[in-house]
Amino acid sequence: MAGEPDANCLFCKIVAGEVPATVVLETETTVAFRDINPQAPTHVLVIPRAHYPNALSLATGAPAVAADVLATAGAVAEHEGVADSGYRIVLNTGAGAGQTVFHVHAHLLAGRGLEWPPG
Numbered sequence: 001m002a003g004e005p006d007a008n009c010l011f012c013k014i015v016a017g018e019v020p021a022t023v024v025l026e027t028e029t030t031v032a033f034r035d036i037n038p039q040a041p042t043h044v045l046v047i048p049r050a051h052y053p054n055a056l057s058l059a060t061g062a063p064a065v066a067a068d069v070l071a072t073a074g075a076v077a078e079h080e081g082v083a084d085s086g087y088r089i090v091l092n093t094g095a096g097a098g099q100t101v102f103h104v105h106a107h108l109l110a111g112r113g114l115e116w117p118p119g
Contacts, residue, residue: 002061003050011103015049025079029065030072032108041111042080042087046073053102055091073108082110090118 005012013019014033021033024044035043048065052058059066070089077083087110092099 002052002057006051006103009051009103010101011047011105012051015047025072025076027068027072029068032072032076035107040109042082042109044076044080044108046076046106046108047103052104054093054099055104056093058104069106073106076108077110080110086110088114
């Protein structure tokens with residue numbers, strides 16, 4: 001069920017402290033940690049503490065938390081010193097878009113040229 005921890009979810013296990021992660025920033029509603037397979041010099045994942053499988057379920061089920069995810073991404077960009085030079089926030093939704101962990105997460109990418117179109 002959306003919002004409830006999923007015992008099989010890697011990111012729920014990170015939130016619970018059962019799986020280690022290099023945490024960059026935590027808030028009451030979010031956790032930001034370094035991606036283990038970085039695609040840019042700065043690659044941090046921002047997740048809600050509550051389990052929502054994708055961006056739409058988060059936006060409709062907890063819009064304030066969806067806003068917190070974006071605000072945390074901005075705070076991470078400031079913390080990492082990339083806010084002024086530019087950064088990208090990516091939310092992959094569904095396997096066809098590259099989502100591999102079905103706990104919504106925003107990728108904060110920075111520190112190299114990010115061409116358009118992506119992918």
